[in-house]
Amino acid sequence: MNDYLMFDITALLIFLTLMVSNLSKNKVKGRTGQLYDALLVWSCIMIVFRVAYQIILRHCPYSPAIVTVAKVFVYLTLLFRTFVYCVGLLFIFSSTGLLPLFLRNETLKIILILLFNIPILYVLMDVVRNIMFEITPQMELITLPPMMVLEICILVQLFFGFVMILWYRKVLTKTQVSYGVSLFPLNGLLFAIQILYPQIQIEMFVLAITCYLIFATIQRPELLMNSQTLAQSSIAFENELKKAMRINLDVKVIFIKIVNYKHINMYIGTESFYSLLKKVTFYLHNLSVKNKLHASIYYLNDYLYALPTEGQSDESINKILNTLEKYFSQTFFVENAKINIATRICVIRTPEDVTSYENMLYVSRIFHRLIENTGVPQWYRDYSSDKNFIIKNNIEKILERAIEEKRFDVYYQPIYNVKTKEFSSAEALVRLNDEEFGNIPPSMFINFAERTNKIHIIGDFVLEKVCEFLGSKEGQKLKLDYIEVNLSVAQCLESDIVEKIRGWLEAYNIKPEQLRLEITENAASFNPVVVEKNISQLKQMGINFALDDYGTGYSNIKKVVSLPFDVVKLNKTFVDEVDDPDKINIVKDTIHMLKSLGKEILIEGIETQERAELFKKYKIDKKNGCEYLQGFYFSRPLPQSEFVKFLTM
Secondary structure, three states: OHHHHHHHHHHHHHHHHHHHHHHHHOOOOOHHHHHHHHHHHHHHHHHHHHHHHHHHHHHOOOOHHHHHHHHHHHHHHHHHHHHHHHHHHHHHHHHHOOHHHHHOOHHHHHHHHHHHHHHHHHHHHHHHHOOOEEEOOOOOEEEOOOHHHHHHHHHHHHHHHHHHHHHOHHHOOHHHHHHHHHHHHHHHHHHHHHHHOOOOOOHHHHHHHHHHHHHHHHHOHHHHEEOOOOEEOHHHHHHHHHHHHHOOOOEEEEEEEEOOHHHHHHHHOHHHHHHHHHHHHHHHHHHHHHOOOOOOOEEOOOOEEEEEEEOOOHHHHHHHHHHHHHHHHOEEEEOOEEEEOOEEEEEEEEOOOOOOHHHHHHHHHHHHHHOOOOOOOEEOHHHHOOHHHHHHHOHHHHHHHHHHHOOEEEEEEEEEEOOOOEEEEEEEEEEEEEOOOEEEOHHHHHHHHHHOOOHHHHHHHHHHHHHHHHHOHHHHHHOOOEEEEEOOHHHHOOOOHHHHHHHHHHHOOOOHHHEEEEEEHHHHHOOHHHHHHHHHHHHHHOOEEEEEEEOOOOOOHHHHHHOOOOEEEEOHHHHHHHHOOOOHHHHHHHHHHHHHOOOEEEEOOOOOHHHHHHHHOOOOOOOOOOOEEOOOOOOOOEEHHHHHHHHHO
């Protein structure tokens, strides 16, 4: 026995090292991490008691008092040994994802309770009976036959775990099955050695090595924790989500997206921002502990948190949501700076809302753009049946299908010429009709196309279709002055945009002045050197330009002057100011200024006869009137065939 004391001391040092390392690297843990911590702590306590009684037996003389103390340490060792194997079994079930399945199955739950409590009760009962071991006058510990009952109980635990891993192997990955199956035979072999050769006391040393291997291969704090926020990482979340979905576990995940992260980053800097996020992580962890969620806090990058819950009622979740709403509505102080955190919070359920791990991850990345900006936490289910929400949720698939199957169409909205009192031009607008979801609002697919760098594909399609229409016999008969086509930011920055447009003009035999390109103020601000170069070359070809949506944001007069815009389009939001007596002068002054710069003016969003007459008769400024009017009062955007009919009536 004494020859193996160093194995126990070495095991104790390994466990202490693992505890320090695990605590320093991973302070916010879920159920699996907490079980691993318990395994380390209880193993250390057990070894301390084990070493204590071995030292007493080795160095103390025989006396009833000393024997009593030694027996106390032996019983404590046996008791904590049963704890260690119970927690070890729970840890293996938790790390493979089987524990929630056991907890919701009453039969398996009862079996686990019996397997854990029988050996504990057996040890406690022996304190009175004293039949498992004895200490001789020579201060030697002799195990008696009843000790075999305790060993058999632990072997039954290991066998049960082994059988359960094999039984549920279809819902586990091959790696998890290999990991679980390998641990049980190894520990069973160790037990057999201890039973056959009780003098070989290496059990704790082997257990310590096993825990170290688990730490290095399964726990891996450096991969499972986000060091910037101290929350669990996206890899850890994906692993846990896969486990839950493989066993069809009902999980409600609370996603928290910080939407004003750019503003906060600019205001306090990245380092201070992550310091703030650490505070958020610890708050969420404490909230999880308080509500007994038994869940880790996950940070999925891009300022997105995930808080999964199991077995929680909707009422309980709503209480948590109310708490989160209050927490994030407060003002945070970071280095004397006042910070407001704007969030979108949404609960997504599996399998009710999403049925696959990939879909859950996808929705988690985009939900903040799908739900309304009410400031109140939302449930995904409240939106999932709404048509627009369904379209937003499937917009990636819709857009890819539209590009592949060329499902875009070009509509034309007539533009009224105030001087000639005719419709002598039009604006080309792209439309998308999906076979599954029907008409898709342009704001949805265009915004998504811009974010995913696919807008140039749509822009090229519209440009070529317009050129094709203008060059056709039908288009030539209309004798249009021009058709306006919006040029996206991505197209403005293309190095070959000039050559592409020249190619279409030549291919369809149309004059450059028949094409008028619209660009927004934002497009003109992106990489001004490249944009100005492309505009200049296109202008030299004879193509005219219009500044679109003037007045929607910060309107840069310098930009209007420096770039060769022939027409400035006043946005409906800006023009609606004529209804406000206090602001009508702004509209008048803007029109006067643009006319003094030699610009023609197109008024967008004309929806009533009153508004049309107002601008047609120059009632805003008789001297400086507007050349063009456009809006639903004259005509909605029309398919090509209806547009031709409209102009030829």
